[in-house]
Amino acid sequence: FDMPFVIFCGPPCSGKSKRCMELKSFITSNYKREVIVISDDVTGVPKNEIYADSKKEKETRSGLKSAVQRKITKDNVVLVDSMNYIKGFRYELFCVTKSAQSPHCVIYCDVSKENATKWNSGRPQQEQYTQDVLDALMMRMEPPDSRNRWDSPLFTIQYDDELPCQQICDAIFQRKAPSQNMSTQSQPLSSTDFLYELDRITQATVSVIIDSQKTGIVGDAITVPGADEKVRILRHISLAELQRHKRQFIKFTKMHPTSDISKLSNMFVQYLNNSIT
Numbered sequence: 001f002d003m004p005f006v007i008f009c010g011p012p013c014s015g016k017s018k019r020c021m022e023l024k025s026f027i028t029s030n031y032k033r034e035v036i037v038i039s040d041d042v043t044g045v046p047k048n049e050i051y052a053d054s055k056k057e058k059e060t061r062s063g064l065k066s067a068v069q070r071k072i073t074k075d076n077v078v079l080v081d082s083m084n085y086i087k088g089f090r091y092e093l094f095c096v097t098k099s100a101q102s103p104h105c106v107i108y109c110d111v112s113k114e115n116a117t118k119w120n121s122g123r124p125q126q127e128q129y130t131q132d133v134l135d136a137l138m139m140r141m142e143p144p145d146s147r148n149r150w151d152s153p154l155f156t157i158q159y160d161d162e163l164p165c166q167q168i169c170d171a172i173f174q175r176k177a178p179s180q181n182m183s184t185q186s187q188p189l190s191s192t193d194f195l196y197e198l199d200r201i202t203q204a205t206v207s208v209i210i211d212s213q214k215t216g217i218v219g220d221a222i223t224v225p226g227a228d229e230k231v232r233i234l235r236h237i238s239l240a241e242l243q244r245h246k247r248q249f250i251k252f253t254k255m256h257p258t259s260d261i262s263k264l265s266n267m268f269v270q271y272l273n274n275s276i277t
């Protein structure tokens with residue numbers, strides 16, 4: 001009753017699709033399983049457009065997630081071929097698979113900026129990333145860490161490595177699915193989960209504020225994910241300042257933890273509105 005699931009991740013043009021096709025043909029020729037590949041194509045929007053626009057990117061992520069939810073069954077193997085560069089998103093995917101009792105693994109296509117740039121320029125014009133998009137995404141990549149249970153087991157692949165297809169199949173077909181545990185239940189959360197959520201939520205808020213400032217005007221009220229209250233922007237706020245507020249808030253909240261994670265976003269917004277004057 002397993003529903004194996006593989007998350008590919010890596011910067012643009014790191015060979016994810018190439019590795020994904022390799023794994024797909026290995027599985028179809030060695031196992032009686034249907035392989036379903038889910039990629040950014042779910043949206044039908046060109047990649048440069050998706051990754052230059054945080055709203056489209058968010059829509060793509062939710063498209064990927066719901067495609068995974070729909071496609072995961074006990075007869076097939078789902079491969080997610082997308083950048084999945086945000087730690088929090090890989091965590092969300094992991095929670096989807098856990099609630100479906102699926103054994104999963106992560107394959108990280110590690111690539112140098114030089115190789116990604118070189119391979120990108122060798123692609124057909126319509127598949128190429130612009131250099132801006134490529135650079136920005138290289139910088140935003142949050143590499144997986146096998147100490148996180150949602151990034152484990154982890155296979156890190158360099159450009160000249162052979163893909164360890166058999167080991168990957170052993171991981172997803174032999175391993176028992178992780179047990180239903182706290183990450184799929186609502187409360188209470190272990191302290192690791194709490195700290196992780198605290199970091200994730202505050203970071204997401206900081207990113208939204210930085211992004212909105214690029215297009216917004218002073219005086220705007222910014223909506224951040226998970227909060228009903230808005231952040232008031234009375235002047236330009238630098239990333240450094242936001243990071244400083246974030247650290248202070250985290251320090252404070254660690255000393256006074258709340259049992260209700262859903263309140264964290266609002267608390268951070270209130271904190272920011274009080275601190276930024």
Ligand SMILES: Nc1ncnc2c1ncn2[C@@H]1O[C@H](COP(=O)(O)OP(=O)(O)OP(=O)(O)O)[C@@H](O)[C@H]1O
Pocket residue numbers: 010011012013014015016017018019047119120122123158159160
């Ligand atoms: N190990 C490699 N050695 C040489 N070229 C490679 C290697 N891996 C990928 N490439 C080349 O890089 C280009 C992009 O490969 P691929 O589509 O697999 O990357 P991707 O990470 O899926 O890209 P995208 O970010 O667009 O989804 C292709 O032209 C491919 O031939």
